[in-house]
Amino acid sequence: xxxxSRFSVGIHILALLELNKDGVxxxxxxxxxxxxxxxxxxxxxxxxxxxxxxxxxAGIAGAKLAKSLSIITLLDxxxxxxxxxxxxxxSVHENPNPDCSVGRNxxxxxxxxxxxxxxxxxxxxxxxTIEDVVxxxxxxxxxxxxx
Amino acid sequence: xxxxSRFSVGIHILALLELNKDGVxxxxxxxxxxxxxxxxxxxxxxxxxxxxxxxxxAGIAGAKLAKSLSIITLLDxxxxxxxxxxxxxxSVHENPNPDCSVGRNxxxxxxxxxxxxxxxxxxxxxxxTIEDVVxxxxxxxxxxxxx
DNA sequence: GTTACCTGTAACCATAATAGTTACATTAAA
DNA sequence: TTTAATGTAACTATTATGGTTACAGGTAAC
Numbered sequence: 001x002x003x004x005s006r007f008s009v010g011i012h013i014l015a016l017l018e019l020n021k022d023g024v025x026x027x028x029x030x031x032x033x034x035x036x037x038x039x040x041x042x043x044x045x046x047x048x049x050x051x052x053x054x055x056x057x058a059g060i061a062g063a064k065l066a067k068s069l070s071i072i073t074l075l076d077x078x079x080x081x082x083x084x085x086x087x088x089x090x091s092v093h094e095n096p097n098p099d100c101s102v103g104r105n106x107x108x109x110x111x112x113x114x115x116x117x118x119x120x121x122x123x124x125x126x127x128x129t130i131e132d133v134v135x136x137x138x139x140x141x142x143x144x145x146x147x
Numbered sequence: 148x149x150x151x152s153r154f155s156v157g158i159h160i161l162a163l164l165e166l167n168k169d170g171v172x173x174x175x176x177x178x179x180x181x182x183x184x185x186x187x188x189x190x191x192x193x194x195x196x197x198x199x200x201x202x203x204x205a206g207i208a209g210a211k212l213a214k215s216l217s218i219i220t221l222l223d224x225x226x227x228x229x230x231x232x233x234x235x236x237x238s239v240h241e242n243p244n245p246d247c248s249v250g251r252n253x254x255x256x257x258x259x260x261x262x263x264x265x266x267x268x269x270x271x272x273x274x275x276t277i278e279d280v281v282x283x284x285x286x287x288x289x290x291x292x293x294x
Numbered sequence: 295g296t297t298a299c300c301t302g303t304a305a306c307c308a309t310a311a312t313a314g315t316t317a318c319a320t321t322a323a324a
Numbered sequence: 325t326t327t328a329a330t331g332t333a334a335c336t337a338t339t340a341t342g343g344t345t346a347c348a349g350g351t352a353a354c
Contacts, residue, residue: 001148001149001150001151001230001231001310001311001312001340002148002231002235002236002237002238003148003236003237003238004148004238004340004341004342005238005239005240005341005342006341006342007237008237008238008239008240008253008257008261009240011253011257012240012243012249012250012253015249015253016247016249019248019249026299026300026301027300027301028300032244032247033243033244033247033249033250034240034243034244034250035240035241035242035243035244035250036240036342036343037342037343037344037345038301039302039303039343039344039345039346040342040343040344042300042301042302042303043302043303045301045302046301046302046303056301056302057300057301057350057351058300058301058302058349058350058351059299059300059301059302059349059350059351059352060300060301060350060351060352061299061300061301061351061352062300074260083148084148084149088149089149089150090149090150090154090155091149091150091151091152091155091312092152092155093152093155093156093159093181093182093183093313094182095182096159096180096181096182097179097180097181097182100163100179100180101166101284101285101288102159102162102163102166102180102284103159103180103181103182105283105284105287105288106155106158106159106162106280106284108287109280109283109284109287110155110158110280113221113271113272113275113280114155116271117268117269117271117272118268120267120268120270120271121264121265121267121268122264123267124260124263124264124267125260125264128260133253133256133257133260136252136256137248137249137252137253137256138248140252140255140256141248141252148311148339148340148341151311151312151313152312152313153312153313173328173329173330174329174330175329183313183314184313184314184315184316185329185330186314186315186316186317186331186332187313187314187315189329189330189331189332190331190332192330192331193330193331193332203330203331204321204322204329204330205320205321205322205329205330205331206320206321206322206323206328206329206330206331207321207322207323207329207330208322208323208328208329208330209329238341240342295354296353296354297352297353297354298351298352298353298354299350299351299352299353300349300350300351300352301348301349301350301351302347302348302349302350303346303347303348303349304345304346304347304348305344305345305346305347306343306344306345306346307342307343307344307345308341308342308343308344309340309341309342309343310339310340310341311338311339311340311341312337312338312339312340313336313337313338314335314336314337314338315334315335315336315337316333316334316335316336317332317333317334317335318331318332318333318334319330319331319332319333320329320330320331320332321328321329321330321331322327322328322329322330323326323327323328323329324325324326324327324328
């Protein structure tokens with residue numbers, strides 16, 4: 001199975017908040033860029049707000065980044081939108097048979113390995129910031145405009 | 148979401164085939180160790196067979212490892228049981244708005260990053276073999292028997 | 295204060311994957 | 325021929341996703 005697209009949508013939103021920082025970023029505007037329903041955006045925005053990545057207020061149109069681009073990593077977004085719980089990227093089968101040497105040890109053997117793999121993934125995400133993504137988008141735009 | 152427990156069950160099966168290599172490993176026997184239904188085991192065994200990790204034959208009771216423990220990595224198992232497709236660990240939202248600079252570039256910006264994270268995870272899995280898991284289980288057994 | 299507009303949230307739906315279950319055809323060995 | 329195992333298909337319950345509608349609550353402009 002795949003990790004929810006909430007993650008990629010979260011990145012999209014944050015990048016757009018930067019690139020449109022002088023505009024009014026309503027959920028409807030953001031939804032039109034992502035191409036989804038405004039309620040979906042508001043749900044994800046709620047998560048980003050809880051993680052203190054964005055500033056939004058009931059009744060007031062528009063959202064802003066709550067901190068500098070350069071210190072928001074993709075791992076922050078990944079955690080914010082709750083796509084994978086702590087140490088639960090891999091699921092381990094429950095209740096193996098304790099009367100079997102494999103059954104009674106497999107979980108303890110496997111869990112640290114799975115944890116390491118998950119950490120390797122998360123470390124990769126922690127090394128990329130929203131600033132990197134924004135710069136990449138700007139660069140791609142320039143490359144295309146001179147074609 | 149989590150990666151299917153087919154992966155951990157696959158590892159369990161392979162380790163057990165080694166530790167019980169002198170016995171007859173029917174799907175019923177394996178199922179009793181994993182604590183699930185024999186048909187579930189047979190389905191997973193079918194995938195392991197297709198990946199040439201185990202040898203089984205219709206009508207003949209028992210399964211054997213098809214290659215040496217030391218060269219079967221967890222990545223081999225992970226691919227065999229088809230828990231995550233190539234480059235699809237992360238899902239990316241479809242059809243972002245091409246009239247927005249973020250919308251028209253976000254996928255191209257994000258996909259290589261996601262791919263790197265997935266590769267980091269898979270590299271970790273490629274460094275652990277079934278032999279490592281078996282040794283760990285044996286060691287845990289010994290540690291417990293002397294308690 | 296009332297209107298207009300936005301956010302916050304709940305309720306609901308369709309879809310898809312998981313894990314399990316039953317059943318049975320197919321195959322091989324005793 | 326009988327027995328027993330594998331290989332599969334069909335079906336179920338459960339769960340997460342992503343979307344949709346609806347509306348309560350907050351804020352600002354008039």
